[in-house]
Amino acid sequence: MTKFSEEIKSLIDESGETIQSLAKIGNLDRTTLQRIKSGERLPTKEFFGKLCVALRLSSAEKEILLELYEIEKWGAQCVDNRKKIIALIETITELTEQGIQFSKEMSKNETPHSDNNDAVTHTIITNEAAVLRTICNAIDRELFTNDHPHLQMFIRGEKEPVYNHIFQRMIGNKKHLVLEDVIHLPKASEGSTTAHYLTTLKSVISISVLKNVAYQSNYLYYSESGELEHSALFPYYILTSDRTLTLSSDFKRLIVYDNPDIHELYGDDFSSLLETTDSFIIESRNLYEIFGLDQVRVPKQFMNALPAIGVYFTKELIESKANKQLPHYEFLLEAIISTYAQYQKDKSAITTYFSLDYLRGFVFGQCIFFPPDMCHPFTREEGLMFLEKTRDDLVNGVITAYAMSDKLKANYGFFEILQTDDAIRLVLHYDDAEEVIFKAIELKEKSIIELFDDFFKYLPKSDYVLSQAETITQLNDMIEAVKFTQQT
Template sequence: MSKFSEKCKELLIENGYNVYRLSQAASLERTTLQRMVTGKRLPGPEFVEHFCQALRISLPEKKEIMELYKMEAIGETAYRNQTTILHLFEKLSALEKNEGFNKRSIVDYGEMKLISPISNDKYETELLLQYVLRKTIQEQESPELYTNLPGTDTLLPHYLNLMIPQYGKAILIKHLIHFQTNASYAYENLETLHQIIPLCFSAGINYIPFYYYSKLSRNDRPNLLYPFYIITEKYVLQLASDLSKGILHSDPAILQEYTKEFQNCLEHSSPLLQQSKNLDEALQLYMTSFDTIQDITSLDATPCDSDFMDNEYFFDRVKEHSPEYAPFMNAYKSFLNVINQANRNDFFTINGFQKYCEYGISSGTSSIVIPKFSPEERITSLKYFLEHFSNENHHMLNSTFSYPDSLYIELRNNHSLFLINLADKANISFIIIQESSICNAFSEFFQLLADSEYITPENQTRTLIQKYIRQLKQLTFGITP
């Protein structure tokens, strides 16, 4: 029996029913119910909803049942990966709304004095971490920090984003991250993105992560003696496996040895990503190896530029509004020709689409090089999109799907993941990840997303496009629908 069927059977008994009595009382098909609670066959989601309503279970219990159902339907690993990616989008969306990529609250900690180089609880350890970071950023002209903290740790990113604006300095961080080799634990590798991506998108932080594979799991950590560390020019902070205890060293000989060994570790690891915070360099990176693209999946707030307008019109707009990027256009034209021949699967959000229709604000490349689209241009682009729309490779995500407006994601050939934060010309962050477990997880995520409850049906998508065309015509030309 599966976890799902065991939980269903448990709830059935707890509420004083058996299969026969519940099927009679709630008009549930008895054979389907019997097969569900014995784990012989998985019913449809509507049947499970009816089952929960019939038992009058609490909302937390219903949530647990539906989670177990999804886990059973797509597999536990796929479910964990999907959940982890959805939570990542929710986090990035929340950061964007709070201007978290570019602004942070400045907190004055006052003068910190070192009472003891040894901490015995989490509060004292956090003070040690604050002390090291504050001294490093305050005293070093070009501060650097090396660490192997778990990629899921939140303390370091939290305090960095508080202190960096306070001193107006940039800090270099080299981060050595442990990745799981077991595919069943790939979601742990994905969870590191919750800290890595915000750090890459943060102003004032030059973040360079490296990774290596190991069979050590989280369950092995309690058996390791102070396995984590933070190295700066003047300090080494050793940390216990649960980060509850710390030992601070300032002996130059210890610092030198730790720094040397850290560099040796980097030589046996791999860079996790390529990145750029410069638009020119980002465009060049984006168009690398484009001649090998066969499959491409994208996720953006609005539909792809090439779905809104033909290439020549796009190039004319770039020359008009951003002539400095005209030299890139020949290479970009070749790139688009390859993209148009590839197998494409594009996702966009209904919120981003409505913002484009109502205000002319696009996302993707056009938001950087082209100003707002006029109502006339929106009418033309929507007509073009409607003419080329296909539900096989265009998917509108409904309002329950949380996603930041400034983020563009592209997966090429299932082994190169591009993440681009496009705030404006001065604030662009470009990342390429080619680690296999992360790319495979995103590939599977997109496959599941295309058949999920987040997808707006094709007829509703077409109706919405037509509605905005009519509204824009009325606004622009006074034509009554």
């Protein structure tokens, strides 16, 4: 028996019901229920829901059973990867929406870790746990003893504990950190290794949102052989203001140097890496750069505050809404028109996941995504037109769109995720004091794209979205509400 069927058997036994009585209570097929209990088959989503009702499960019990069900159906690694993407989305919302509610101050007289390497020219560490502990000690030493801490790192992308340590130290901290890194990503990876990249991505984005961290992040893909050309034994390193930590590829050996000449040598190498690698996180108010308008790439999957209303934008409408005072207005306008024209051509190939709350706000004249200095609000009449066209195309099967449910704790007005054939592009746009911050992260690693592709394909089968029928009903209700307000 599987863990899922064992849990089903346990719940049925605890309920005091027989297969026959439970089938009658839930209007379930008795033979199917018996086979599910014995582990011979899995229930359908509808059968699973009815069974949970018949067993009178609490929300917590249902979530536990649902996870076992999904693990049995898709595999533990697949379920774990999806949970990591959900955690990434919810973390972005938490950090951009709520801000940091506390502060802490690092003192030169108090450190959380002991550091016994102060007077040592170099120290060799040969244990993986000790390597991580030494890295954390070095980071803490930099943060605690320097008025202007500065870290430079070239490490593998799956080493999330290092980034999480920096995030935990800096969240709510009064000190300001300058952080520069080059994240080394593989061209191909699989299984748990790829899952680590998702966790690292969450920590990296979290760090980038902190106001007290000036963060420049670049990336470098592995060579075809998976090796680095300039150093085979200790290819990775971390630089503090005065120390050099060199790391082996397997992260099990580390050498700490307290030598200015070595520090300068690695500093020069890091500068060269920055010059020859591309930005991993881009922060700019240049929308052309943020949205990657240098080439038209139609998304296959699109998680956004709004459904794919861009497919209904005309050239005249775009011209009337874009602020003509924007830098490079003509250049930007041409790129937007070309992009939306391609969206219109390929709209049947795009699946969008959107927020009903933001769509409602958009229809009633709120600025979504862009502040008023970039884009003029749409009128209620224009909003109604978008609603009706979206509804009609959805009913007729011309487009595919799902409204997100409340299960996913996300603020869709602060981010969007686009999946194309060759990239995942995550765009953040959130308020910071009196301006909107725009950031873009693009991932081209094939296995990570496949994880997001799996996540998006899973959404319509999950409780995170409404069905298309429910989505259409919500759009109809919204259309009626808009028409009613026009009459009053």
